[in-house]
Amino acid sequence: MATTQAVLAAEGLRYRYGETVALDGVDLRVDPGECVALLGPNGAGKSTLVAIAVGLLTPQHGTVRILGGDPRRAATRRQLGVAQQTLGFPNTLTVRELVTGAAVRGGLRAAAAGPILAELGLTELAPRRVSKLSGGQKQRVQLAMALVTEPTLLVLDEPTVGLDTAARRHFWQILARRRAQGAAVLVTTHLIEESAAVADRVVVLDRGRILADAPPQELVDRLPDRTVTARTGIASAELERLPGVLSVRREHDLTRIQTRSPEDLLRVLLARDPGLSELRVQDAGLEEAVVALTGDEEMVA
Amino acid sequence: MNGLLGRVFGVELRDELRAIVREPTSLFFGILMPVGLFVLFNLLYGHDITQGLSAGTAMVATFGTYGVITVAALQPGIGVAQDRDLGWLRMKRVSAVPIGVSLAAKATAALLYGVGVLVLMGVAAAAFGTLHASPWALLRVALVLLLGSVPFTLLSVAVGFRFRTGAATALLNAVLFPLAMLSGLWIPIQFLPSVVREIAKFLPTYHLAQLGLAQLGHGTSMIHVLALLVTTVAASGVAAMSYRHARI
Numbered sequence: 001m002a003t004t005q006a007v008l009a010a011e012g013l014r015y016r017y018g019e020t021v022a023l024d025g026v027d028l029r030v031d032p033g034e035c036v037a038l039l040g041p042n043g044a045g046k047s048t049l050v051a052i053a054v055g056l057l058t059p060q061h062g063t064v065r066i067l068g069g070d071p072r073r074a075a076t077r078r079q080l081g082v083a084q085q086t087l088g089f090p091n092t093l094t095v096r097e098l099v100t101g102a103a104v105r106g107g108l109r110a111a112a113a114g115p116i117l118a119e120l121g122l123t124e125l126a127p128r129r130v131s132k133l134s135g136g137q138k139q140r141v142q143l144a145m146a147l148v149t150e151p152t153l154l155v156l157d158e159p160t161v162g163l164d165t166a167a168r169r170h171f172w173q174i175l176a177r178r179r180a181q182g183a184a185v186l187v188t189t190h191l192i193e194e195s196a197a198v199a200d201r202v203v204v205l206d207r208g209r210i211l212a213d214a215p216p217q218e219l220v221d222r223l224p225d226r227t228v229t230a231r232t233g234i235a236s237a238e239l240e241r242l243p244g245v246l247s248v249r250r251e252h253d254l255t256r257i258q259t260r261s262p263e264d265l266l267r268v269l270l271a272r273d274p275g276l277s278e279l280r281v282q283d284a285g286l287e288e289a290v291v292a293l294t295g296d297e298e299m300v301a
Numbered sequence: 302m303n304g305l306l307g308r309v310f311g312v313e314l315r316d317e318l319r320a321i322v323r324e325p326t327s328l329f330f331g332i333l334m335p336v337g338l339f340v341l342f343n344l345l346y347g348h349d350i351t352q353g354l355s356a357g358t359a360m361v362a363t364f365g366t367y368g369v370i371t372v373a374a375l376q377p378g379i380g381v382a383q384d385r386d387l388g389w390l391r392m393k394r395v396s397a398v399p400i401g402v403s404l405a406a407k408a409t410a411a412l413l414y415g416v417g418v419l420v421l422m423g424v425a426a427a428a429f430g431t432l433h434a435s436p437w438a439l440l441r442v443a444l445v446l447l448l449g450s451v452p453f454t455l456l457s458v459a460v461g462f463r464f465r466t467g468a469a470t471a472l473l474n475a476v477l478f479p480l481a482m483l484s485g486l487w488i489p490i491q492f493l494p495s496v497v498r499e500i501a502k503f504l505p506t507y508h509l510a511q512l513g514l515a516q517l518g519h520g521t522s523m524i525h526v527l528a529l530l531v532t533t534v535a536a537s538g539v540a541a542m543s544y545r546h547a548r549i
Contacts, residue, residue, distance in 0.1 A: 054395050055394075055395070056391065056394060056395065074397035074399070075397070077395060077396070077397040078396075078397050080395065082392070082395045082396075084388060084391075084392070086388050087387065087388045087389070087392055088386065088387030088388055088389070089387065090316070090320065090383065090384075090387065090389065091324075092316075092319050092320045092323040092324050093316060093319060097315075097316070097319070100312070101312045101316060102396070104308050104309060104311070104312045105309055105312065105393070105396045105397070105398050106396065107305050
């Protein structure tokens with residue numbers, strides 16, 4: 001079926017730490033140029049999945065391939081660019097030295113650091129020690145280290161935490177350029193609305209299983225929930241009794257109704273309240289769609 | 302492939318050398334303090350003669366041992382602990398840097414700083430006019446001390462794989478000071494109480510210093526070489542075990 005070689009292909013991954021099941025049969029495919037967002041509450045298995053993908057862990061069952069190669073092999077791992085949120089920096093090295101080091105470790109000449117420092121706006125910070133930088137600047141240094149080797153697969157853990165809106169947009173523009181050249185991106189994030197905007201596919205992981213793997217809009221469309229807002233004289237208690245209604249909230253003089261069957265609700269509203277005004281019907285967001293899947297409000301925090 | 306590993310080793314070594322020279326505490330405790338103590342004792346007692354050897358010359362072996370051991374025992378272990386704490390070792394593993402290359406770079410950096418410490422001590426002693434030994438003998442002292450520092454680097458790395466940065470630093474320093482004192486690295490062993498001399502026989506630092514002194518024509522070598530070989534074998538075992546159980 002697939003004619004192009006997958007950048008990342010994982011099949012039937014299982015992993016447990018003692019009694020705790022981290023991954024319970026996970027399949028995941030990332031194609032060239034794709035950006036896949038990995039979502040899920042804490043403890044869903046995201047870290048384990050990423051650790052297996054980058055060759056730090058060996059799956060107890062199943063296989064994982066990066067461009068057909070085993071990520072436990074050094075040659076395969078050289079095609080990866082990884083940025084981890086938890087990485088700290090030695091306070092004895094400068095920005096330039098760190099990015100140069102990453103270039104050389106990836107098999108390139110030290111000079112490769114120059115262009116990437118410029119692209120990420122780090123040229124002026126290059127002679128500074130990383131310990132003196134802000135969180136967002138450190139984040140950019142890590143990204144520069146991950147990008148300098150022109151990797152085929154970028155694995156990024158919460159890459160935009162600590163970045164302001166402008167930096168965030170700049171960051172996704174830089175990634176878009178790499179994706180246009182065929183690089184794939186696997187990003188784990190808590191920022192659901194951000195992944196809705198940038199990801200081709202959203203993979204929702206919960207308790208070691210994949211609950212959904214689809215484009216963000218499709219996940220939203222699958223959720224029948226709509227929010228109907230209107231100025232109406234009908235009592236809340238009455239609205240709550242209608243079929244499909246999930247919740248009714250009054251905000252000032254507006255009524256906000258969550259419903260599974262917006263058509264039924266609209267028929268009733270229009271028929272019973274001739275004075276109805278300011279009617280609005282809205283989609284649920286990706287956030288609601290993910291919460292509906294995992295039943296976990298926590299991850300939206 | 303080998304070219305790549307060579308270049309990676311180069312970068313790692315460069316980073317490790319900077320880790321000492323740019324970190325004031327490492328620079329002070331690892332380099333300045335041993336050299337400073339050597340200078341101080343040399344000025345005070347350098348011209349004394351014990352058993353036909355000027356004290357200033359003997360100090361090249363004893364304080365030299367202290368200086369070389371200090372960099373060998375502190376820096377690699379603290380470096381490993383720090384790399385683990387920062388997630389740096391994990392990052393290097395993902396970047397396909399063999400752990401052996403990282404460790405070799407740390408050991409080499411410690412050796413190079415050891416060479417630096419010995420050169421500074423030699424120059425200082427010569428300047429004070431207390432250095433009475435042939436260049437060949439001095440070279441042998443340096444080689445013996447540097448080779449003999451290997452088991453200390455191994456033990457240091459073992460500590461680094463086991464403990465976090467703060468604990469590793471405290472532990473290594475806490476072991477180093479009594480070792481230096483009891484092995485006669487600061488005060489010549491013959492001036493120490495007999496109970497200390499008995500304890501010293503079980504300390505690798507004592508044997509290393511004595512092996513250094515033997516190169517200056519003071520005592521025999523064989524027993525010390527044996528003691529250091531046993532230490533090296535034991536230290537390799539401990540380091541390997543510690544690495545295998547380490548969380549990276």
